[in-house]
Amino acid sequence: MASYNGTPIMEMRGIVKEFPGVLALSNLSFDVYKGECHCLVGENGAGKSTLMKILSGAYTPTSGTITLDGKDYKQLTPMQSKNLGIEIVYQENDLVPTMNAIENVFVGKEITKFGGFVDFEAEREKVYALMERYGIEIDPLQTIEHMSVSDQQFVKILKALMNESRILIMDEPTSMFNVEDAGKVLRLVENITAAGISVVYISHFLKEVIQIADRITVIRDGSVINTYDNAGRDMDLTVITRDMVGRPVEVFYQKDKCEIGDIMFEVKDLKLTRDSPSVSFGVRRGEILGLSGMVGSGRTELVRAISGADPRHSGDMYLNGKKLTIRSPRDGIDAGIAHITEDRQRLGLNLGASLLENTLIVGLQQKDKIPDGPLYNCNAYADQVEKIVDKLHIKTPSLQQVVLNLSGGNQQKVVLGKWLFAERSVYIFDEPTRGIDVNAKAEFYKEMTALTRAGNCIIMVSSDLPEMISMSDRVLVVRDGGIHCELASEDINEQTIIKEALGVG
Ligand SMILES: Nc1ncnc2c1ncn2[C@@H]1O[C@H](COP(=O)(O)OP(=O)(O)OP(=O)(O)O)[C@@H](O)[C@H]1O
Numbered sequence: 001m002a003s004y005n006g007t008p009i010m011e012m013r014g015i016v017k018e019f020p021g022v023l024a025l026s027n028l029s030f031d032v033y034k035g036e037c038h039c040l041v042g043e044n045g046a047g048k049s050t051l052m053k054i055l056s057g058a059y060t061p062t063s064g065t066i067t068l069d070g071k072d073y074k075q076l077t078p079m080q081s082k083n084l085g086i087e088i089v090y091q092e093n094d095l096v097p098t099m100n101a102i103e104n105v106f107v108g109k110e111i112t113k114f115g116g117f118v119d120f121e122a123e124r125e126k127v128y129a130l131m132e133r134y135g136i137e138i139d140p141l142q143t144i145e146h147m148s149v150s151d152q153q154f155v156k157i158l159k160a161l162m163n164e165s166r167i168l169i170m171d172e173p174t175s176m177f178n179v180e181d182a183g184k185v186l187r188l189v190e191n192i193t194a195a196g197i198s199v200v201y202i203s204h205f206l207k208e209v210i211q212i213a214d215r216i217t218v219i220r221d222g223s224v225i226n227t228y229d230n231a232g233r234d235m236d237l238t239v240i241t242r243d244m245v246g247r248p249v250e251v252f253y254q255k256d257k258c259e260i261g262d263i264m265f266e267v268k269d270l271k272l273t274r275d276s277p278s279v280s281f282g283v284r285r286g287e288i289l290g291l292s293g294m295v296g297s298g299r300t301e302l303v304r305a306i307s308g309a310d311p312r313h314s315g316d317m318y319l320n321g322k323k324l325t326i327r328s329p330r331d332g333i334d335a336g337i338a339h340i341t342e343d344r345q346r347l348g349l350n351l352g353a354s355l356l357e358n359t360l361i362v363g364l365q366q367k368d369k370i371p372d373g374p375l376y377n378c379n380a381y382a383d384q385v386e387k388i389v390d391k392l393h394i395k396t397p398s399l400q401q402v403v404l405n406l407s408g409g410n411q412q413k414v415v416l417g418k419w420l421f422a423e424r425s426v427y428i429f430d431e432p433t434r435g436i437d438v439n440a441k442a443e444f445y446k447e448m449t450a451l452t453r454a455g456n457c458i459i460m461v462s463s464d465l466p467e468m469i470s471m472s473d474r475v476l477v478v479r480d481g482g483i484h485c486e487l488a489s490e491d492i493n494e495q496t497i498i499k500e501a502l503g504v505g
Pocket residue numbers: 019020022023024042043044045046047048049050051395396404405406407408409410435
């Protein structure tokens with residue numbers, strides 16, 4: 001546990017950051033004590049990442065002061081920040097995919113031996129020693145491209161620790177993780193702070209936050225609303241969400257009932273490869289079908305084959321009894337399937353284009369939606385897009401804003417908005433609310449219910465068990481690429497899902 005006597009090791013005071021048309025931070029102060037875990041929470045677009053990018057030297061503040069080691073800085077360069085012991089682990093992948101973990105940790109600062117050759121032995125020893133010290137369990141000889149997303153995240157953390165950091169910033173480190181791996185990160189944070197290194201931890205998983213936080217600072221619209229000292233596991237989450245949003249919000253969402261009709265969408269004898277299990281199931285009109293299972297169980301692979309994102313070995317899909325021709329993602333869309341993929345930043349957006357263009361891109365390729373042919377005028381659809389922006393609470397100065405300049409969570413909302421505009425009949429959501437704040441989550445769940453009410457059906461893959469339980473009408477548990485069992489009504493609960501997914505008991 002950190003001690004708050006004496007002075008903080010880092011202090012930011014009166015920080016202001018303006019972007020064209022956006023006041024991202026207004027007169028914000030934030031400090032860090034030695035060895036503490038200081039969590040930063042707030043709605044999408046509140047300014048969390050911007051504040052940390054100023055500390056890591058990626059952004060220049062409009063005004064304000066950063067104090068480190070008793071010295072005041074008006075701004076930091078990335079190099080200065082590193083030299084002062086500040087390391088940031090971003091969500092985006094900056095590792096070299098073809099190199100192994102050890103090579104990645106030392107890339108650009110290799111240990112050399114006589115003759116200028118890389119001293120791989122020495123590097124290996126250092127990496128193993130660090131892993132041992134902080135309890136990190138990965139295979140450092142594995143190449144990055146063959147590692148799971150969570151192991152890659154551990155490599156990034158190793159790399160930061162190797163630089164002898166004093167303050168380690170983690171911006172949503174677990175947003176792509178399953179529960180088990182997220183637990184590993186939390187234990188790692190404890191080990192890091194126990195060694196006297198301070199951690200600034202940004203997350204939308206508030207349950208995680210109260211497990212590791214020494215202090216929690218809530219920011220809203222670029223200002224600090226509250227800092228809670230000695231924030232513990234018994235802290236009331238509704239207090240935090242109220243600060244985040246500015247009014248009380250429900251942490252848990254209960255789905256409204258919706259009438260469920262006949263089978264609308266069917267998957268028959270789907271096989272991904274010759275030797276993989278054969279999968280068949282149907283989804284009813286108005287139904288939300290949850291696909292649950294451990295990460296790596298094959299849920300994502302199944303839905304990717306269904307929508308045409310990946311090829312399949314055999315099997316067919318039917319919509320309202322009509323066999324669909326699906327050989328590509330384009331076919332899937334034309335057949336009426338909207339597939340919101342897991343990795344939204346990489347697969348879902350044209351980051352250099354505007355919010356308006358990104359929202360229209362799929363919908364306007366549908367022949368039924370473009371009366372004016374390929375020469376459509378984006379602005380003609382501004383009103384419709386504006387409605388979607390309001391519904392999903394997308395925080396943006398205008399529809400013309402380039403998506404790259406939106407906050408992480410708001411970028412994800414644009415992907416959701418794009419598929420709402422496209423108006424398909426079968427919606428496949430893969431981890432729909434990762435990185436999305438509590439308030440926007442509740443809004444998005446309402447949208448899902450509205451989609452089912454309008455006579456569509458939804459297939460939802462999610463590792464968020466509360467989400468799976470409150471939103472699904474029926475759950476299929478996927479194991480080893482096949483459907484292990486089906487759960488309905490009371491059987492849709494945490495214990496049963498975990499038991500079936502793991503195959504224990
Ligand atoms: N490079 C930029 N250009 C213009 N505006 C920006 C830029 N970076 C951030 N912003 C704006 O600053 C505000 C704060 O964004 P920031 O990324 O800090 O939010 P966040 O709290 O990290 O949100 P999230 O939870 O969605 O990641 C947002 O309104 C965002 O659109």
